[in-house]
Amino acid sequence: MKKTRDVIPGPKAMRVIDTMKKHAYDSTFVYSLVVSHGHNCIIEDIDGNKYLDFTSNIGSCPLGYSHPDIVEILAQYSSNGTYKIAGQDFYCQEHADLAENISTILPSGFKTFFINSGAEAVENAIKMAYKKMGPLPGISCTGAFHGRTLGALSFTFSRPVQKYNFPELPSKRIKFCTNDNDPELDAAEKILKENKVAFILTEIIQGEGGYNVASKKFISNLRKFATRYGVPLILDEVQSGIGHTGKWWAFEHYGIKPDIMSTAKALQIGATAFSKKFDPMQRSVLSSTWGGGNRIDMAVGSRVIQVIKRDKLLENATKMGHILKTGLVEMVGKKGVINVRGLGLMVGIEFDSTAHRDKKLVELFKHGLMTLGAGQKSMRIIPPLIITKEQIQEGLDIMHKVLMRT
Known part of the structure; x- marks a missing residue:
């Protein structure tokens, strides 16, 4: 070099x-x-x-x-002037291909909604939870980063400069526990016993927050409490997803599954993936002009998944x-x-x-x-x-x- x-x-x-x-x-x-x-x-x-x-x-x-596989994709689209369409208004092959490819690495029974970015993936994850549970507070963690759009920012708690003077959705904050012996491992249940909430939202490895790794007992407890109190568990895999931890998703290291999840970055576009029971089952609840319409990025995203498997x-x-x-x-x-x-x-x-x-x-x-x-x-x-x-x-x-x- x-x-x-x-x-x-x-x-x-x-x-x-x-x-x-x-x-x-x-x-x-x-x-x-x-x-x-x-x-x-x-x-x-x-x-x-x-x-x-x-x-x-x-x-x-x-x-x-x-990477030769990605260069090949880019070359295929070099003469296609219809590389960006209104992807929630019109269908394209790339949208179908990426939906099918990502389904092979998601939990069984999950569907996907594509959007532009990680922040939008989180926005739509919390919207799905609100749709099911109502406009209630969400539980999120200290040190969290979920994006800078106002909804996602409400549940971000990384650095004060990111939040000062911006309005927020209601949130109940718990400690992001990195030790199985942390005395606050059960903090979420204490909130759930006393409050109605719309969701629990956390990362497995905090990205902007410092690459803090959640304790296994902490994540196991969140899954258990979410199930016990009928609250969706949302996992933010925007930075950790698509293989960076040695598994497709960081939550696979913990032996649990989310109800709703967000991903982006390595996928090339944003995605909210969700158990079918959280499907809004009503057209137009969710939409995005370019979500599902970035044809090059979706084609690259499909190839990324294929290359990770192949190699x-x-x-x-x-x-x-x-x-x-x-x-x-x-x-x-x-x-x-x-x-x-x-x-x-x-x-x-x-x-x-x-x-x-x-x-x-x-x-x-x-x-x-x-x-x-x-x-x-x-x-x-x-x-x-x-x-x-x-x-x-x-x-x-x-x-x-x-x-x-x-």
Whole structure:
């Protein structure tokens, strides 16, 4: 891999960044990467600098970049001018294909509604629950991130900047428990005994919240309480779904099933999947102009599922994740690294402070490794599912070099 230049950003990148700062909202940009193209697990910027990608664009590129199967799909659509249609008003083959493909990896008896994004997937998940249960409060977790649209944002509880001064739907908050001995494991039942609620909503691995991994007893209890009190359990798999944990869905590690779930990112479009008993059974309750109408993205989503099956990438995620986590655990207790946690290729590294984490993010980038922050002081690692042992080791070498110095 080509070494990065001493001066970053380069001149071409700086021109793009200056234009952005002048004309666009300065949102959550982490460092001065201006993407040009990529191959395998490598991204190249417009000045020719190459970076090993340990973000897969926050899980949205599970097959890395320029994968031959994906390039083939894109080539097929290069001359099709009808690549985007009003997908809830008109049918297309790609919609049917993706619905059929995702059904092979969903719990038995589930149906799917496609929309644009992860936030919209959560929005429609809670709408399905409201439709069945009525406009009641929902139970959600501390540290949760479910999206930035106002409904999803009501149940997000990651960072104050994401919520300040925005209106909220009613929510009952419980602790996201990561330890089977946590005294608040039964907090949801205490709420359910005293209140009528519309749903319980949680992630299995908190994404934006810091890659915190739920305790098995906590998730088991939520499933049990939801069933006992007749409340739907909604699981948010927007970031964790489609193989990143070594299984299709993170909840499979826990031996339970949701009633409703959200996914997106690796699927290329948003999807709300649901047990048929939560089907609104009434036309026009749910709709979306482009949901089911992004024909290229749906075709790519179908191929992603097929390639993961064909190339046994769930197994690769499990094996490579073990190597990655083992290499990172060696750093715990040294130079401000206080914890490493995760499942498969979703691994979080917690630092002793936000400032320390942010400093190391930039240093890793300058050494050719892309990572991202999560939560207050954690770093998230989520490489493409195709990553090799050699690439994992290259990334670990860079991390040891950067993280183990002051």
